[in-house]
Amino acid sequence: MSKKEHSIQEDVADLAQLGYKQELKRNLNFFSNFAIAFSFISATTGIFSLFGFGLTTGGPAFIWSWPIVFIGQLLVGLTMGEVASHYPVAGSIYQWTKHLVGNTFAWFSGWIYLIALLATIASVDFGGAPYIAQLMGLDSNSHIVLVFITAVMVLLQTLINAFSIKLTALINNIGMIAEIAAMIVLAIALFAVGVHHPFNFTFETAGTSGTGSYLPVFLAAMLTSTWVLFGFDSAGSLAEEVINPRRVVPKAIVTSLFLTFIIGGLALWAFVLAIPNLDQAMKAQVPLTYILEKNLGSGISNAFVVLALIAIFVCGTAVQATVSRLLYSFGRDHKIPGSKLWAKMSIKHETPVAAIVFSGIFTILLSLSASAESYIVNICVVGIYMAYLSVSIGALIARKRGWISTTSPWNLGKWGLTVNLLSLLWGVFVIINLSWPRSPGQPWYLNYSVPLLTVGVLLLGAVYYYLVVFPRDKAVNEITGIKNIRS
Numbered sequence: 001m002s003k004k005e006h007s008i009q010e011d012v013a014d015l016a017q018l019g020y021k022q023e024l025k026r027n028l029n030f031f032s033n034f035a036i037a038f039s040f041i042s043a044t045t046g047i048f049s050l051f052g053f054g055l056t057t058g059g060p061a062f063i064w065s066w067p068i069v070f071i072g073q074l075l076v077g078l079t080m081g082e083v084a085s086h087y088p089v090a091g092s093i094y095q096w097t098k099h100l101v102g103n104t105f106a107w108f109s110g111w112i113y114l115i116a117l118l119a120t121i122a123s124v125d126f127g128g129a130p131y132i133a134q135l136m137g138l139d140s141n142s143h144i145v146l147v148f149i150t151a152v153m154v155l156l157q158t159l160i161n162a163f164s165i166k167l168t169a170l171i172n173n174i175g176m177i178a179e180i181a182a183m184i185v186l187a188i189a190l191f192a193v194g195v196h197h198p199f200n201f202t203f204e205t206a207g208t209s210g211t212g213s214y215l216p217v218f219l220a221a222m223l224t225s226t227w228v229l230f231g232f233d234s235a236g237s238l239a240e241e242v243i244n245p246r247r248v249v250p251k252a253i254v255t256s257l258f259l260t261f262i263i264g265g266l267a268l269w270a271f272v273l274a275i276p277n278l279d280q281a282m283k284a285q286v287p288l289t290y291i292l293e294k295n296l297g298s299g300i301s302n303a304f305v306v307l308a309l310i311a312i313f314v315c316g317t318a319v320q321a322t323v324s325r326l327l328y329s330f331g332r333d334h335k336i337p338g339s340k341l342w343a344k345m346s347i348k349h350e351t352p353v354a355a356i357v358f359s360g361i362f363t364i365l366l367s368l369s370a371s372a373e374s375y376i377v378n379i380c381v382v383g384i385y386m387a388y389l390s391v392s393i394g395a396l397i398a399r400k401r402g403w404i405s406t407t408s409p410w411n412l413g414k415w416g417l418t419v420n421l422l423s424l425l426w427g428v429f430v431i432i433n434l435s436w437p438r439s440p441g442q443p444w445y446l447n448y449s450v451p452l453l454t455v456g457v458l459l460l461g462a463v464y465y466y467l468v469v470f471p472r473d474k475a476v477n478e479i480t481g482i483k484n485i486r487s
Contacts, residue, residue: 007244011088015240018089018099020332024325025165025350028242030252032169035176037235037256039318042124043264044179044311046228049127051271052287058221059206059282060275061214063268065222066229070261072426073229076388077257078412079395079423081250084236085408088245091329092236092322093387100394100403103473104465107335109390110326111461112454114336116383117323118359120231121316122366123380125153128312131305150367157317158360161324162346162353165241168321175314182307183263187270194274194295202272206282219433226430228264230384232257234322250410320359327355335469379453382434386454389427395420 012022028036054062080096089095094110129149133140140146161168209217235252239245275281276294284290292301331342331352338358346353399405405416412419435454437447445452 004243011243011245014246015089018087020089020240022240023345023350024090024240024328024352026241026243027166028169028238028248030248032173033235033238033242033248034252034256035169035172036238036318036321037232037252038176038259039172039179039311039314040231040234040322041229041256041260042179042231042311042315042318043228043260043267044183044308045124045128045315046224047264047267047271048131048288048305048308048312050224050227051268052284054221054224055272055287056282057208057224058214058217059208060202060204060272060278062218062221062224063202063265063272065218065225066261066265066268069222069225069229070257070265072423072430073232074254074257075419075423075426076392077232077253078419079392080233080236080388081253082405082408082411082416083391083395084239084249084253085246085410086405088236088239088242088249089329090237090240090325092233092239092326093391094326094329096236097390097394100391100398104470105390105394105397107465107469108458108461109387109394110330110335111465112383112390112457113387114323114326114330115457116380116387117319117326118362119366119380119383121154121157121319121323121359121363122150124312124316124319125150125157125363126367128153128309128316131309131312135302135305135309147364147367151364153313153316154320154360154363157313157320158356160317161321161356162349162351164349165238165321165351168317172314172318175310175317178307179311179314180259180263182304182311183267186304187266189300190270190274190295194270194276194291196276197273199273202269204278206278219436220438222433226385226434227381229257229260230381230388231319231322232260233388234318237322237325240325246409320356320363323359324352324355327358328352331355334472337464379450379457382431382450382454383457385427385430385434389424389431392420392424392427396424 008026011026015022054065058065083096083100084092087096087099091110093113094106097109098106126146129146130140132149133142133145138145138149160171205214205217208214208221232253235242235249235256239249242248271288271291274291274295276291281287281290289301289305292304296304327336327342330336331339331344333339336342342352342355342358344352344354395403395405399417399420405411406413435448435450439447
């Protein structure tokens with residue numbers, strides 16, 4: 001027996017101790033697990049989509065939100081890494097909080113996480129559709145065109161994910177390498193031919209604060225970095241397909257975040273210093289496209305846009321793989337409608353095909369409503385951060401109950417509690433910043449759309465949970481208790 005086969009057997013036995021039978025195929029090593037997490041975060045996808053928002057909201061100085069958000073997210077990633085090392089089960093946040101706290105807490109954590117992930121696929125793919133339309137000479141303002149392009153992207157992603165985890169990993173590996181190379185080459189090219197300002201230009205606010213304080217403006221511009229630096233938890237969602245997950249998954253979570261920070265920070269710095277004319281950049285329809293074309297020409301600019309689209313496609317593929325494993329994990333525990341279907345595995349492909357197909361159909365349906373685009377983005381981001389916060393809260397509750405975090409092979413040692421507390425504070429701050437109303441001229445329901453959407457999703461989940469899931473779990477526990485007494 002080879003060392004790999006022996007390790008897989010140990011992982012299968014380990015999973016059995018956590019209460020689950022091995023059904024997914026263990027094919028992922030550290031590189032592939034890391035690539036999926038890196039592709040989900042995708043600095044290229046986020047920066048190409050949101051650079052204009054950050055620049056027009058806070059001026060060039062908005063890029064200093066990047067290291068701030070990274071430090072906060074690193075605290076979350078370290079907390080997750082420690083928990084993931086204890087509970088290497090598909091479904092990540094849902095399973096982590098279930099073992100840390102209990103079924104009810106975990107169900108709501110998993111529910112908001114599920115809705116957020118489904119919305120994330122739509123926001124990623126639909127966000128990339130206008131760039132594809134422009135490159136193909138199609139009308140990028142036509143909603144029908146954008147929905148069609150989104151549907152084609154989703155179809156391809158669904159076929160890749162359904163075929164096998166090996167193919168998903170291969171696509172993510174290639175996409176990750178292309179994304180890293182493209183961002184580094186692009187940054188070097190801009191530093192070589194496009195530096196128009198000294199370093200202190202990165203502190204320029206471009207009058208975005210008017211006569212008031214820059215802090216509120218900076219907090220609004222910080223949303224750009226907040227919308228980019230998440231998704232590293234996806235390494236844990238595929239834990240049952242990873243070899244030696246107790247060690248590999250935590251490393252993949254933290255490493256993917258570190259590399260994204262470095263690559264993304266280098267690109268942001270290059271983009272800002274390469275702005276030829278700040279006023280024109282602030283007024284441009286797509287500021288980043290303006291910067292690239294003025295410095296590198298339209299031909300080279302379009303080439304990098306193509307590479308960015310590859311990153312967007314791979315990002316969507318990684319998100320769909322993540323959400324399908326969460327559906328599978330939920331279904332295996334009989335926690336959501338259609339549980340048997342979502343937990344069903346394809347014997348030939350060894351993937352949860354039904355869960356993958358459903359996520360694809362749901363994405364296309366979401367993209368049908370043009371007016372829903374901003375709401376989709378809002379619920380995907382705040383939902384993700386609420387799910388992240390649930391892990392920090394769950395870990396603290398578990399510690400209070402006597403959970404010994406240092407028993408796993410990857411742990412934070414004596415720093416565990418401190419990091420855990422700081423990650424909780426950071427999570428609360430981010431959710432408040434995401435939910436804070438910033439459009440006084442808009443109707444109240446639009447101004448408070450983020451908290452309203454969040455409450456709506458939680459209330460909808462509560463109705464199903466307390467009418468269906470909770471009574472069923474209670475009945476099962478009572479039957480199990482009677483059997484235990486008789487035995």
